[in-house]
Amino acid sequence: MSVEVITIIMVLFTFALYTGIGWWSRVKDTSSFYVAGQNVPTVANGAAIAADWMSAASFISMAGLVAFLGYDGTIYLMGWTGGYVLLALLLAPYLRKFGKFTVPDFIGDRFYSNSARTVAAIATIFISITYISGQMRGVGIVFSRYLQVDIIVGVLIGMAIVGFFALLGGMKGITWTQATQYFVIIIAFLIPAIAISLQLTGNPIPQLALTSSDIVERLSTIQVDLGMTEYMAPFTNLSLLNVFMIALALMAGTAGLPHVIVRFYTVKNVRAARWSAVWAIIFIALLYLTAPAVGAFAKYNLINTIADQPLEEVQDIEWVSKWETTGLLQFDDLNGDGIVNFAEGSPDNEVVIDKDIMVLSTPEVANLAPFIIALVATGGLAAALSTASGLLITMSSAVSHDIYYRIFNKEASEQQRLRVGRLSLLVALLIAAYVGINPPGFAGEVVALAFGLGAASLFPVILLGIFDKRMNKEGAIAGILSGLIFTLVTISLILSRTIFGTEEAIIDSFFGINAQGVGVVGMVINFIVSFIVSRNTPEPPIEIQQLIENVRAPEMDNSHFEAAATKESE
Amino acid sequence: MGEPERVQTLNEKQNWYWKKNIKFISGLLVIWFLVGLGGGVLFAAPLNEVPFFGVTLSFWIGHQGAILVFILLILSYAIRMDKLDREYFEKKHEN
Structure with a gap:
């Protein structure tokens, strides 16, 4: 059987599996549509968080980025896990x-304000x-x-598969599907990593082979x-300042990702949220500790296969041709x-090589069995797909819950809200399909922008909302706006060639900080502005201060919890 | 501008719980910063002279070590907070 046939069979099998699970856990009420009825077990929720979190970027792109950035690839390895x-x-x-249901x-x-709610909903969308x-x-590349x-x-x-079970199952269907997808993701990542590690180093544990062998x-x-640059030496591709700033921007940006935060609403209580986080980081780390090994081994294999070889022979290799x-690999x-x-x-x-093909081509470069390539x-x-479905739910709840229900129609019935939720999910699906078919010419820049804006807007505001009782509406809104506007303007100026089509970049960098890292400056501005404004405007109303106190109080003081704890101690 | 008195609804024991929580998080975040952004970035150059098995110490921290520490931080937070919950429960039922 050819690789293509095996791939089709495996893809059809897993799609049927996801669809079956989506059908099995379908829901009918609003609460389960958004947050899975808060009865998902901790381990399953941890696996779902991990699948939600680990997008195509983690699976397909990251090891390739690390392979070409060498040491400086730590910005992704550390940035994304450190944010967690x-x-x-x-x-x-x-x-x-x-x-509550959502981040907005x-x-x-x-911040007792519909303006703040709207700004947060727009940032989420x-x-x-x-x-x-x-x-x-x-999806397109694969x-x-x-x-x-x-x-x-x-x-x-x-899109049809994602849409089918997202519409049907809402958050609950997605949670179970994503937990299943985690295991598909991790098996698919580990098996080729183990095979290539055995082949190159004789050690079956790629995570250990990275340091114990002399491959690096x-x-x-x-x-x-x-x-090329020295693989192991720091700051050969990016300056120290940029590695620091980008890592920090990815950390703060990741922590503010609304589709991951919403996951923590789907557990029973605060204790379960803490342990879901533990499971999720273990599941995530399994892939993230393997990725640097895959990056280094794949790069080593690639160089040995094509560097200084006759061009005709290289082009005769099946995976190369x-x-x-696809145009993702070119020789000149x-x-x-x-x-x-x-x-x-x-x-x-x-050689012009798209970094996204490193992980996908690894099993072929290493001559592994066809079923591993399909895997x-x-x-x-x-x-x-797991990340896309989480994002779709988050986006549709920002529209139907935060904007429609909370702002435009406070009397909306459960039925109406569910209908608007599904309708906006459908619209989101169509937009996503359109973007997938006609990707913007500057996808990489847009992603940098999303992380930067997350770091400069949502993260500081949520943090201050919890830890600074004195933070008020005026401070929060001024902070978000100044952080957002600064980051938006600075990134646009640095990336003006792709965004506005200017001949030269309007500014090269912001005092040496590039577009990916500049969100940190926006975040600092957000903190400073919101502090100054809040201290010079009226403090938040008494009921809001009580609300914050309540978030800080031990969970045990909730009456049902107290009863359970008393029973346990007897 | 005078600072008006804030609403305080947490009782003494709840306040004790919150302060403990803050203290513990601060400690964990200091480690987070020192290991990740310290060992992996700020002190990367000197640590790059230190060998660690087949690689250098800073390379290992940047690519794997920091992630292992991150797991331990989140795990110790969950364990410590479970303990704090128990301590709070006992404190609350002392008198």
Whole structure:
């Protein structure tokens, strides 16, 4: 059987599985539609958080980015996991205690303001659309390469599956589907990693083989010989300032991701939220500790396969020719010597490789069995679809709950809200399909923008809402607006070539900080402005201060909890 | 501008619980910063001279070590807060 046939069988099997689970856990009331009726077990919720969190970027792109950034790839490894620490310690338990449906709900209630609610809902919708466009690119790449179908067809199939069980099951259906998808994702990531690790180092545990073998050291030497940067040395691709700022921006941006925060509403109580976070970080780390090994091993294999080899022989390799037809891998024999000169970053480089194909091509480069290649494709789809469905629910609840119900129609019945929820999910689905078929020319920049805006807007406001009792409506709104506007303007100026089509960038960087890291400056501005404004305007009303006190009080003081604890201690 | 008195509805024991919580989170975040942004970024150059098995210490922290520490931070938070919940329960039922 060919790789393509095995891939189709595995993809169909997993899609049937996800759909079956979505059907089995379908819901009829609003509360379960948004937050799964708060009866999902901790481990399942942890796996669902992990699948939700690990998008096509984590599965398909990250190891490839690390392979080409070397040491500096730590911005993604540490940035995304470090942000999770902020989320688990500073936000999740309190938002669970607050006990509402959505992030805009918290911001609107805490700052007793529909303007704040609207701003938060718009930020949520924007961040979600940006993310979905990234997932759709992942789906498009996988389908175009492995199913040999047109990208448009591939995206439409993917959207139909996501839409089917998201509409049917709401959050509860998604939670169970995502928990299943986590296991598909992790198996698909680990098996090729183990195989390639055995092949290169003789050690079956890739996470350990990264440090115990000499592959990284050899890779460093080879790269320097070829004219690339030294793999193991810090700050060869990005300056120290940029590594620091980008890591911090990704951390704060990730902690403020509304579709991940909402996950913590789906557990029973605060204690379960804390333990869901523990399970999720363990599940996430399993992939994140493997990714740097995959990155280094894949790069090593790739260099050995194509660097300094005759171009004709390289182009005869099956995986090379298949990726060449997708346009994601290109050769250009600049000096006409018929030999592949692979020197990323130097002017003599003759190989243009899209970093997104590193993970997907790894099993082929290492000559692994066809079923492993099919497995990786299935895993990449699971990662993209699980994140896309979480984002769709988040986006539709921002529209139907935060904007429609809380602002326009406070008398809306449960039926009406559910209908608007499903309608907006459908609209979101269509927008996502459109973005997937016609991806904006500047996808990478848009993602940087989403993280930067998250770091500069949602994260500081939620944090201050919990930890600063004196923070009021005026301070929060002034803070969000100044952080948002600063970040938006600065990123647009730095990326003016792709955004406005100017000849040259209007500014190169903000005092040495590039577009990906500038959200941190926006975040600091947000903190300072909201502090100054709040201290010079009236303090929040008494009932809001009581609300915050209540979020801080031990969960045990809730009456039903007290009864359970008394019974337990007897 | 005079600072008016704030509403205070938490009783003494609840306040004790919240202060303990804050103190513990602060400690964990200091470790988070020192290991991740310290060891992986700010002190990366000197730590790059320190060998660690087949790689350098800063490379390992940046690519794997920090993530392991992050797991421990979240795990110890969950364990410590369970203990704090129990201590609070006992304190509350003392008198």
